[in-house]
Amino acid sequence: MKISLMAVLVGFAISAGSTFALAAGGDAKAGKEKSALCQGCHGEKGVSADPTFPNLAGQFAGYIEKQVTDFQQAKRENETMSPMAATVTSKQDLKDIAAYFAAQKPVKGKGSSGSKAAAGKKIYMKGNPKTGVYGCKNCHGDTGKGRSANNPLFPVISGQHKAYTIAQLTNMKTGKRSNDPAGMMSNIAKLLSTQEIEAVAEYVSGL
Ligand code: HEC
Numbered sequence: 595m596k597i598s599l600m601a602v603l604v605g606f607a608i609s610a611g612s613t614f615a616l617a618a619g620g621d622a623k624a625g626k627e628k629s630a631l632c633q634g635c636h637g638e639k640g641v642s643a644d645p646t647f648p649n650l651a652g653q654f655a656g657y658i659e660k661q662v663t664d665f666q667q668a669k670r671e672n673e674t675m676s677p678m679a680a681t682v683t684s685k686q687d688l689k690d691i692a693a694y695f696a697a698q699k700p701v702k703g704k705g706s707s708g709s710k711a712a713a714g715k716k717i718y719m720k721g722n723p724k725t726g727v728y729g730c731k732n733c734h735g736d737t738g739k740g741r742s743a744n745n746p747l748f749p750v751i752s753g754q755h756k757a758y759t760i761a762q763l764t765n766m767k768t769g770k771r772s773n774d775p776a777g778m779m780s781n782i783a784k785l786l787s788t789q790e791i792e793a794v795a796e797y798v799s800g801l
């Protein structure tokens with residue numbers, strides 16, 4: 595029951611994707627200079643050296659815009675990132691910066707092996723029918739690349755730092771992060787065990 599309801603919700607969100615998409619119109623070239631501060635932590639090309647700073651390379655521009663706006667409006671909070679988001683005071687600057695990172699080459703994971711990654715793959719593909727966890731691939735795509743730039747509701751999660759993914763899933767499980775639309779993601783994170791979070795993060799980082 596829970597799963598079929600979720601399928602309806604996802605079907606709706608996917609078909610309505612373009613409605614959710616923030617208007618395009620960013621200039622990646624202009625964004626290169628405007629993102630100098632951001633590059634300090636997220637990397638010159640959106641690939642960060644510190645695993646607690648997320649990679650932004652190849653992330654949908656609309657998703658980057660949404661997250662920065664959420665930090666600005668305190669819908670999502672982080673002591674390091676919130677003050678950085680506050681420095682972006684122009685909407686056009688934000689669009690340009692988002693376009694810059696979106697245009698960078700996405701990180702390709704190195705694959706994963708071992709029993710933990712295998713358990714993670716199972717969750718990714720099929721979820722956990724016993725606890726009502728819906729498979730990640732239904733929203734984040736077969737290989738973690740999300741859906742499309744026109745539907746940035748579902749972010750790219752492939753090749754992301756494992757530590758960052760664990761932190762986000764844990765924050766959504768505990769309610770520290772709750773900026774996801776309609777609780778779509780946190781309702782799933784709440785059903786994941788700590789072991790499942792580690793396993794799925796291991797698998798996703800290798801994609
Ligand atoms: C001092 C380091 C630092 C700087 C500089 C910085 N960030 Fe961040 N950023 C972070 C951290 C840490 C997080 C993770 C926050 C969390 O765990 O919720 C983050 C998260 C993000 C996210 C969320 C990504 C996702 O996948 O959900 C976006 C988007 C982002 N930053 C954009 C920017 C932009 C744009 C700038 C420049 C205006 C910037 N950041 C500057 C440290 C930084």
Ligand code: HEC
Pocket residue numbers: 600604648660717718727728729730731732733734747748749750751759762763773774775778779782794795798
């Ligand atoms: C019903 C659709 C749906 C399913 C299923 C789903 N997600 Fe998500 N996920 C989302 C949405 C929507 C967001 C964006 C939240 C936001 O806008 O802040 C998200 C965000 C995330 C993020 C944060 C990305 C970032 O860069 O900040 C991670 C990590 C994530 N999902 C992992 C997973 C994993 C692992 C699974 C499977 C256990 C999963 N998701 C299943 C919809 C889903």
